[in-house]
Amino acid sequence: MQHTSLPGANRHRSHSPSHAYPRIASAQSERSSGFITVSNSWASTGASLSLGSGPEHLPLAWSDVRHEVDMEGNVKAPVKERSIERCSQAVLITCLHLSHEMALREVGLYAWTLPHTNDAHGSMLRIMKHPSKTTIRHHLERARYTAGSNSYVAVIYSGHGIQESPTEAGELWCYDVSFEDAIQGGPGPSEYIPIQLFDLLTWAGSSTCYVWDCQHSGRFIRAAVTEAEEIDTQLRAASAANPSVGELHPPVYARRQIHFAACGAEQTLPRAPGMPDDLFTACLTTPLRISLWFHNLQTFPLTASDANKNVQRSSGYMMALYDNMSQSLKDRLWSELQAVMHTIAWQSLDGADYQLVFGQSGDVVSSMAGGYLLSQRVMGAYRATPESIPHIPSSTSHALWTHWDLILDNLFEQLPPFRHFEQSPGDTTWESDLKLVSFMDDQLDSILQTDFSVSTVSDQGGGPSPVLFRLPIICQAALTTEFRKRACVALEACLRSLDIHGLARAVQGGALDVAAQLLVVGDPNIGPQMISIWAALVRNDACVRSLALEGRTAERLTSVPCVRFFLDSLEEHLNGQPTIVIQASAVLATIANFVAGRKAPRFTTRTLKAASGMIQHEDGLVQQWGALLAAEVLGSIEKASEVDKDTVLQLKGQLIAMAHSQAVEARATAVYALSRLIDTHPRTSMFDLVPSLDMVAPLINPALSEGSALVRKELVRLFSRILHAGGKWTLFAWIVVLLEQASDQLPEEKEACAAFVATASKRFGSGHSLRMPLARLASHARALRALLFDAHPSLAALVRQILRSEYDKLKRLFGSAWETVLQVALPIRPRKGWTADLATYVRQAGERLLDKWDTDLAGQSGLSLNNELFERSKHSLHAYLAVSNSTPAVILPDKIDGQPESSQERTWIIRHRFLEDSLVVAEQQRGLPWRWAMKDISSPDSWSTIAFHSFLNLIVACNRSREILFWDWSACKRTRSIKLDIPEYTHVTSVRFVNELQERICVVAEISNGNVLVLSGPMDDAVPLRTISSFCGLDMAEGSLVTTWWRQKGRMCIGGAAAYINVWDCPAERRERVLETRSQVALSTLITEPVSGNLVLSGFQDGIIRLFDLRQSRRTSLIEWTAGEDPIVKIGVVLGESKHVTSAW
Incomplete structure (x- = not known):
């Protein structure tokens, strides 16, 4: 039976809006009964879906916060840290002996002291003690020794009593006789002695702030740049010859020196009446x-x-x-x-x-x-024009x-x-x-009226952004009691709106220093704000170090004030505000991660109990951070005997249940936390591994139906830790897996391979008791290898890396045949490559393994933990909080009074109205198909698949390549070209628009190897679309996918050259069902019944149509109908008038 799809219906093919609104039905539309070919997401008309009867929050696929963050965790900005400490020493070099001027004028104020007119000379001697070159060197070296190499020293040179100006080479002048020598009966200063600036910089050390208050002091600025570079050059040369020199004296003079000069190189100091000299x-x-x-x-x-x-x-x-x-x-x-x-x-x-x-x-x-x-x-x-290093503009x-x-x-x-x-x-x-x-009062009022939600910082250079423009005002106000509360609210809002690059700039602007001081103040009125401020700051490494450094050496971690503050806040609000609980747990998890390796039994017990309570919370984000808190504590704090084993056991059960959640983040964090419960040191006895195998066993099958690359990556790492812990038992499991691969491709080898496995099991001595653990260990190996050709490139690369590391442990067992076996075990693309000789090599390697069973084959070191998911979650925490605290999605009202408030709301309403009107018109038409007036679009190739956007002048097209093109049909030009990162042996078979009610472009691309890629990006043509999700929609070697997308539930059914149809829950990013077609030919077309979406009709190449009812538990078709042998090209649906009887056409 053949049928050409209707142009009118095809106009709406492959569309999926971001929000599924209830149907606005008219009486006229309900009486119509036109053809509907539903391979798209639009619901048909129906009174059952009228306003007020549908679900309040309908599912939304591929538009969550996680899709805005790179899965690789590339959200950290490298922050260049300097090990600099605060100024603790100061040296005053005062040359104010003015005997040559006493008779010429009245001496003015110096250091706010006015010399007595009857004894000006004696008064000036009492004001300042004049130093010699030896005295200056002594005091500078002593100050540097006292301060240490990284603490700043302030050096103030006041040369008002020196007639000679600094030289162009940077020489400064001092007296030849010190004050101490003069008062012991010797003569006073008689001449000036020069000091090279190079020597002064060397005596004072690299971390020094200089104040030059003398005539022509700008000459010091010029010379300091050259001299500091020269010192650094000499230190680099010395450290190259002797590395210990570089450790003691790093070449940092040029970037650490600070200079303030009173005037320019050719200027003199002013004398202002009424001002100090x-x-x-x-x-x-x-x-x-x-x-x-x-x-x-x-x-x-x-x-x-x-x-x-x-x-x-x-x-x-x-x-x-x-x-x-x-x-x-x-x-x-x-x-x-x-x-x-x-x-x-x-x-x-x-x-x-x-x-x-x-x-x-x-x-x-x-x-x-x-x-x-x-x-x-x-x-x-x-x-007079002061000068400085670093240069401070006027x-x-x-x-x-x-x-x-x-x-x-x-x-x-x-x-x-x-x-x-x-x-x-x-x-x-x-x-x-x-x-x-009050300047601060006025500015705070203005700042608190700012909409921080639209002012996030993403640039890495240039001056401060509007959000950070007045950050010092906020910081200074936060340290003032009168304005502290409001300033903390402003600082919290500011930091919450910043991305990682903006946060690094906020740290430079003093946000970290202020937050640390406020934590010491301990004001109870700003407790919630402090938790939120630090939850934002811990995304920056310098802030983590400042917060948790004391925890590394403290006798008790819970005695550290900041730890006690956040731990008490978490326990106090555990049944209260979710936001405070989430933020406090994020800070505590960060502290635990930073102090990794130490013992903290009280901290561990309290945090694990809190984490257990969070996992039981009804809020999904609280559950997620409960799992993350448990993961960081279990993975970082050294285990102690006092730790409550019952709490850990309870946590394990909660995490296993959480790993089957509908929420992607919950599944990912649960798997992440479970991996911390596995000791990866290789076991000598299989029975020691059984508890870990039992814990992970329920996750093997979900791994194969997982649609989120985020969860799959954590599962890969979990399986890797299990296999590493298996030691030599894992080696045997890999031999079994390799033999299974050979048996699948060589049926004649199946009997020999099975005989080897049975014989080997008997040699272990325990017989049946080992069979189940070995089978489970092998199943972990199979699950890991099944992800070798994952749809996400970075995940596939990770699996290949892990498998290569595991297979390399077998290298000594195979000898010269190893490289040949490896090419088949780790192929570049799925293909058949096993031969009888290779299968024999594997069995022989297995015999060698059994012969050397008592030797150490796998090593004894454990695997290090990967914290990528925690860092990723920490950086995106405030984005999740913003979503969870925001108002629900816009629900279209019966009547719109006034103008919609937001641009997004207006877009949703206008597009939804347009959608409903177009469907009503489509159903009322007779004499379809419509005639379309299409414009010519020049294309370099004949494109096999095109799809129209429902509301924009956009066409997306593809052919048998890895490229997707976007066209503006109203302007007759190409707007975008995207080359997908997919294997070279694959190509794009079809593309479609989804989530069209959103103000973003979202496209689903179907790949010839069964993978599905989802790309999303802004409307701006200059910004490329980014892959936000990828999964294996159907396990097949080659062919075209056939899909149908049901918007109301976010459900996608995928079939093709396979004996089954996968039903994917796209909002949850997981496969929810597998439908068995029991057909020997490929699927050719697939549609969803347009009223409830519960019926799926499939057409095959042999002319058979099968109907599946998703409400039933059966996996096979409910009805089969055959009308001929020709392939089914398209299926239409006619809606019944009374009982909605559905028929295939």
């Missing part, structure tokens, strides 16, 4: 005080509500003001100033440089770096300085008169009436 040093060491003084000297304030309050104050008033300000007011203003300065630096500097200067080097260097930004503004007002005109000026304008308007300080020194009651403007 060491203005640059004062900016760096006391930025708040300088900022107040500098603001007082500004002529035009931004606000002038009362002109009398904006007059310039005297130096005495400013001195008294600062001395009479309370520490709380100073701290408040300092926090605001830091927020401004750090944000300016963050927006101006590269992330790595910002982290070096404002983060890793410590609070001292960070404060001086902020002061350097202030010095650019202050010194620039007096025509921030003089940055808009955020206006915010700071507004804060100080507001403060100065509320200051008391000078007499208040004279009459009541130390009285701070005037501060109670202050109403300060």
Whole structure:
């Protein structure tokens, strides 16, 4: 019986929307009874599927979070770590002996001290102790020794008493006689002694921050670059000759040095009335005080509500003001100033440089770096241009300085008169009436109104993204008690929205340092936010190290404060908010992974009990992380006798049940956790392996029907661990598997192979008791080998690698015949290659194995654990949380009032309406087929298969190659070309669009070897589609797949040149049934009954039509009908008017 498919119906062939909406039926459409050829996903009209009667959440295939993450786990961004510690030592090199100037002018402020006019010389000697070259070297080397090689040392050189300027070669000057020598009766300094910058850098060490406050100090910046490179070059040469030199003195001078210079190479230092003479040093060491003084000297304030309050104050008033300000007011203003300065630096500097200067080097260097930004503004007002290494661009005109000026304008308007300080020194009651403007408060309000969900960071370079643009404000506010709660909410939202590259930048911006400080604070009001913040941060290796480093050496892991905090939070909220439970378990699992190898019995017992409770939770994501927590604890913490064996036994049962879940992530994490329960050290007795074999046995058959590559990869690793633990028993199992392969291809060898296996079993001595364990071990080997030609290329490569490693253990048993056997055992493509001689070689190798049974053949080392799934899950955690916390999918209402809110909702509604209208029109037509006005499309080849998109002007096409083409039929041009990563001996047989209600392109490609690939990507033609799923739809060597896709349940039936039809549950990514065709010819067409989707009609090459009822447990057809010997080309369905009787046509 032959039939040409209807163009009208074919227009909707191979389409699958992302959301299956209930049918909106009209009375007219229900009375129609046109032909429907359903090899697509659209449901027919029917009152039973009207609004309100269907399921609330219909299944959705291939659009989950896991499909957005690369299965190989390529989500980690390499973060270059520097073993740098905070600044702990400082050296002041002060050359302020001004005897040559005492008679010329009045000496101003130095270090906020004013010399007495009657004894200026003596006063200056008391201010600073002038050093000699020997003294400088002594103090620098002593500071470096005390600080250690990786901790920063601050070196401040104030050369205001030196008449000579630094040389172009970077020489600085000091006195020939030290202060100590002078006070012992010797003469004072008489001349200047030069010090090479090379020597100074060497004495101070690589991790040093220098402040150069002298005339022409920019010359040090020029010289420092050259000298540091020269030191590194010499260290590299020395370490090449003696590696121990490189370990003690790594060549890191060039990238660790920090320099701040007061002016340019050809500039002199300004002398500003009302300011200290060491203005640059004062900016760096006391930025708040300088900022107040500098603001007082500004002529035009931004606000002038009362002109009398904006007059310039005297130096005495400013001195008294600062001395009479309370520490709380100073701290408040300092926090605001830091927020401004750090944000300016963050927006101006590269992330790595910002982290070096404002983060890793410590609070001292960070404060001086902020002061350097202030010095650019202050010194620039007096025509001096500070310079630095690393280069910090000028921030003089940055808009955020206006915010700071507004804060100080507001403060100065509320200051008391000078007499208040004279009459009541130390009285701070005037501060109670202050109403300060807050920069952080305003910015937090703005940040909390940001939609972080649409601002994820994916770029790896350039400046901060909009999400991170104001990160320093959040960090500074989080350290301020007044703003801490809101800042933590903002920081949580910011980190949650970042991908791994954005998180690395957030760490550079200070997020890690702030989170660590908040953890020490222990504020109970921010407990949930702290859990969420750290759950995001642990995706970064540096954050993991910062969090869990103490746990490696602590006597008790549960006594470490951060561990105790997260463990208590997990147990407290175990029956409460799922989000907190999930995030706390993620942090604890990360800690367990980091401290691997140590004993922690209390930690193990508490976490395993919590994990067991999580697996019993009704939330799927909680179950998933319960399995991951159990896996990391069992795989990382050294087992102790105190560990509750009953808990482990309970966990084992829960995980085995979880491995059969409908959810892909649940199955993957359960298998991942079960692999941690297997000790991979090779066994000498088969009976020692029996518990592991019994545990894994229920997973062998599901492995062959698994549609998710994520689960298959974990099953492969699980089987590999079992086989490795089998030791020499596994060698025998591989011999059995090889003989079975030979028997399948050589029936004449079947008897000889069976006889060898039986004889070998008797030689083991235990007879029947060993037969079952050996059979199970062999079944693991078969299951592993069955995945050799997996649809996912990386998984197939992993299986080949494991099999090669296993087979290599047999190499010594085969001798010269090994390479020949290996080519057949590990073929590049499925083919027949066994010969009688090769089968004989295998039996002979088996005899040698039995003869050497008492020798060590497999080694005694165990397999290391692979944490890829945990890392992958950890990196995508917040994406899963966002989905689980989001509102349910849009359900089309009876009546739409107003405009839909989101673009996605509008797309769904418009496309669904269009779909329903087109189906109604199709059923009302008579005299089909329709006539289509097609445009000519030039193609280099005759394409054998095309499919139309239901709503877009897209055609997808393929021929007998590995390429898929996309065409825009309205513009008559090709828009995409995709070459699939499939074996060279295969080709694409057909393609179709699915999930068409989504705002993404999703295509299913069927391959000639029975594999099915699902590709997805954005509508943008410039972005290539990515393979998001792949599985073996039908086990066949060659041919074309025949499929039917039922959208309402996400079910795909796949047949072809095989004696069965596979029924796949695509949302669960697993095979749910196998239908037996009992036919000797290939399947030619396949459709799904369009009302309920429970009936599948199949047509064959011999003219037979078979009907299968999926509601019944039987695997064979319910009805068979033969009308002739011609192949069935297409099947149509006519819907009955009353009882929906279905007939084949």
